[in-house]
Amino acid sequence: MSANPVAAPxxxxxxxxxxxxxxxxxxxxxxxxxxxVVVGSARDGREALNLIPELQPDVITLDVEMPRLDGLSTLRxxxxxxxxxxxxxxxxxxxxxxxxxxxxxLGAVDFVAKPAFxxxxxxxxxxxxxxxxxxxxxxxxGLSKATSAPPRPQTAEKxxxxxxxxxxxxxxxxxxxxPRALNTVIPQLPPNLPAAVVIVQHMPAGFxxxxxxxxxxASKISVKEAEPGDELVAGRCLMAPGGFxxxxxxxxxxxxxxxxxxxxxxxxxxxxxxxxAQRYKERVVGVILxxxxxxxxxxxxxxxxxxxxVIAEAEQTCVVWGMxxxxxxxxxxxxxxxxxxxxxxxxxxxxx
Numbered sequence: 001m002s003a004n005p006v007a008a009p010x011x012x013x014x015x016x017x018x019x020x021x022x023x024x025x026x027x028x029x030x031x032x033x034x035x036x037v038v039v040g041s042a043r044d045g046r047e048a049l050n051l052i053p054e055l056q057p058d059v060i061t062l063d064v065e066m067p068r069l070d071g072l073s074t075l076r077x078x079x080x081x082x083x084x085x086x087x088x089x090x091x092x093x094x095x096x097x098x099x100x101x102x103x104x105x106l107g108a109v110d111f112v113a114k115p116a117f118x119x120x121x122x123x124x125x126x127x128x129x130x131x132x133x134x135x136x137x138x139x140x141x142g143l144s145k146a147t148s149a150p151p152r153p154q155t156a157e158k159x160x161x162x163x164x165x166x167x168x169x170x171x172x173x174x175x176x177x178x179p180r181a182l183n184t185v186i187p188q189l190p191p192n193l194p195a196a197v198v199i200v201q202h203m204p205a206g207f208x209x210x211x212x213x214x215x216x217x218a219s220k221i222s223v224k225e226a227e228p229g230d231e232l233v234a235g236r237c238l239m240a241p242g243g244f245x246x247x248x249x250x251x252x253x254x255x256x257x258x259x260x261x262x263x264x265x266x267x268x269x270x271x272x273x274x275x276x277a278q279r280y281k282e283r284v285v286g287v288i289l290x291x292x293x294x295x296x297x298x299x300x301x302x303x304x305x306x307x308x309x310v311i312a313e314a315e316q317t318c319v320v321w322g323m324x325x326x327x328x329x330x331x332x333x334x335x336x337x338x339x340x341x342x343x344x345x346x347x348x349x350x351x352x
Contacts (some may be wrong), residue, residue: 201267
């Protein structure tokens with residue numbers, strides 16, 4: 001008889017929120033979730049930073065808007081001094097979206113959008129618990145000064161032009177840890193990149209525009225959220241809008257739809273990559289960055305089988321080695337590259 005497997009220790013959580021109601025409600029639900037124990041709560045960032053060394057939580061839930069030390073400032077300190085998975089709780093406002101994207105770029109693993117009314121808080125408790133369990137498996141690195149600095153505004157005018165007959169299309173897919181990874185890759189691409197770029201980042205509606213604007217401010221190529229009728233042009237990067245699948249039609253124009261999620265997500269990398277690979281075949285460079293699950297594997301399979309080039313992020317730099325692992329294990333990756341070298345790999349693939 002085999003011995004009973006040892007149960008994994010519960011995920012230790014610190015809940016940080018300036019609202020006593022929110023602290024109580026989130027803590028109560030998390031404590032009732034198998035595999036989670038709340039080891040403490042804090043009413044602001046200062047209190048949280050004092051408690052972390054003492055309590056050693058595995059995961060922190062962190063409110064964005066707090067007195068004394070706000071969520072973003074607290075997150076910077078956590079990533080610099082005690083790096084570990086952090087889930088942001090943010091408001092569903094435009095300003096909330098900007099701050100959330102900034103938090104994800106600074107290294108927060110995920111976020112939950114809080115409802116406008118406390119009465120609706122029950123609707124997100126399951127999501128918080130699910131994301132805590134997921135975040136506990138993520139790999140988190142400390143923050144370098146370069147990552148924490150705000151993007152340097154690009155003053156040079158960005159030039160876009162029609163894609164030539166032989167030029168390539170780069171399709172980048174990412175999920176958990178993606179905003180930070182994209183913030184590494186896209187600003188490193190040269191202004192004269194002879195290719196069109198498309199990004200599919202798993203994100204709900206309302207947040208991708210802020211991410212596109214942030215990347216645009218930091219990059220030498222133009223980045224914008226995709227709209228119906230957009231076309232592939234050299235020097236421009238289009239980002240699939242949250243909540244919509246992005247497809248290239250037979251006329252070479254992009255369309256958006258709200259068909260059912262694929263792999264549980266919308267936008268899905270596979271939907272976009274398959275539609276582009278069907279048209280551009282060997283001219284496609286597929287790039288699969290950090291993320292959970294296997295979205296992007298079918299698309300990468302078609303790119304690889306059509307004579308295109310597939311780049312997968314290496315395990316050692318992934319926050320979650322799920323999507324790149326799936327592509328690699330399926331035999332579709334032409335090269336497996338750590339995050340800091342992916343931009344160079346894209347440039348090489350585009351110019352070959």
